[in-house]
Amino acid sequence: MRIGELAAECDCSVETIRYYEKVGLLSKPERAENGYRTYTENQLKWLQFILRCRRIGLTQDEIRQLADIETKVSAKCDEVNELLTQHLVNLHRKLDDLKQMEKSILRLKNKCEKGTLGDCLVIVELMK
Amino acid sequence: MRIGELAAECDCSVETIRYYEKVGLLSKPERAENGYRTYTENQLKWLQFILRCRRIGLTQDEIRQLADIETKVSAKCDEVNELLTQHLVNLHRKLDDLKQMEKSILRLKNKCEKGTLGDCLVIVELMK
DNA sequence: AATAAACCCTAAAGTAACTACAGGGTCAAG
DNA sequence: CTTGACCCTGTAGTTACTTTAGGGTTTATT
Numbered sequence: 001m002r003i004g005e006l007a008a009e010c011d012c013s014v015e016t017i018r019y020y021e022k023v024g025l026l027s028k029p030e031r032a033e034n035g036y037r038t039y040t041e042n043q044l045k046w047l048q049f050i051l052r053c054r055r056i057g058l059t060q061d062e063i064r065q066l067a068d069i070e071t072k073v074s075a076k077c078d079e080v081n082e083l084l085t086q087h088l089v090n091l092h093r094k095l096d097d098l099k100q101m102e103k104s105i106l107r108l109k110n111k112c113e114k115g116t117l118g119d120c121l122v123i124v125e126l127m128k
Numbered sequence: 129m130r131i132g133e134l135a136a137e138c139d140c141s142v143e144t145i146r147y148y149e150k151v152g153l154l155s156k157p158e159r160a161e162n163g164y165r166t167y168t169e170n171q172l173k174w175l176q177f178i179l180r181c182r183r184i185g186l187t188q189d190e191i192r193q194l195a196d197i198e199t200k201v202s203a204k205c206d207e208v209n210e211l212l213t214q215h216l217v218n219l220h221r222k223l224d225d226l227k228q229m230e231k232s233i234l235r236l237k238n239k240c241e242k243g244t245l246g247d248c249l250v251i252v253e254l255m256k
Numbered sequence: 257a258a259t260a261a262a263c264c265c266t267a268a269a270g271t272a273a274c275t276a277c278a279g280g281g282t283c284a285a286g
Numbered sequence: 287c288t289t290g291a292c293c294c295t296g297t298a299g300t301t302a303c304t305t306t307a308g309g310g311t312t313t314a315t316t
Binding site for chain 2: 262263265
């Protein structure tokens with residue numbers, strides 16, 4: 001399977017695949033006589049794994065950690081859970097900020113609807 | 129208020145503040161005789177607003193648009209409301225994304241409660 | 257008073273996680 | 287035999303910062 005097929009299969013760009021190879025997230029594939037990369041089914045699965053991790057917001061470093069954990073068959077799931085728990089904490093902080101932000105904007109919108117933007121302290125409202 | 133105090137107050141780095149000034153997100157502060165930046169209470173509030181926007185994932189461009197509302201004091205409320213409504217839509221999209229992420233992570237976490245990684249369901253699930 | 261620690265300055269380079277581009281080779285189809 | 291769709295390497299650009307280099311200034315301590 002060539003890089004274009006792999007990209008189509010995984011719904012990501014060819015450049016992203018080459019990039020993942022460069023930074024060591026994806027193992028170097030075999031090369032055909034002409035120098036083209038040829039991928040195996042296993043590498044496809046691994047790429048899908050990486051993309052799925054990225055989609056739920058894990059960083060490359062975190063993915064690398066997961067990959068490392070995977071090789072330590074004796075390790076406990078606790079490590080994986082620890083990583084995910086930390087990720088959840090970060091996520092909740094973002095959610096809280098987002099909700100706070102929504103409130104601020106709604107408040108500002110209400111001010112504007114009263115038609116007195118000229119003297120309503122928009123900035124002050126925004127910053128509350 | 130000097131830059132160090134401001135940074136401490138806003139829980140961000142001194143470098144970030146100088147960076148925001150450089151890219152025009154934060155207005156240029158007065159300078160003391162020795163060249164040190166001196167900030168007002170208003171600038172502190174602005175910085176806090178910017179940081180909150182950033183934490184929820186708004187881009188600098190989006191923040192700049194919000195900030196521009198300040199200068200449009202004479203603008204019609206409709207115009208401003210339009211802008212805010214668009215931002216609300218964006219916020220809701222991001223909120224949904226984060227909630228989706230949270231669900232994925234929770235689902236994964238529950239699958240991996242104990243045992244060794246040999247049969248860690250998180251990995252299995254992610255590799256599907 | 258001298259010196260060290262803590263603070264401030266600018267400018268430039270590095271980082272994450274890609275994306276886009278420049279300047280090419282390869283290969284099946286028309 | 288050339289056009290177009292692929293593939294290659296390598297470098298530069300993007301966003302939003304962070305780090306480093308190489309200095310001045312202020313404040314606390316000796």
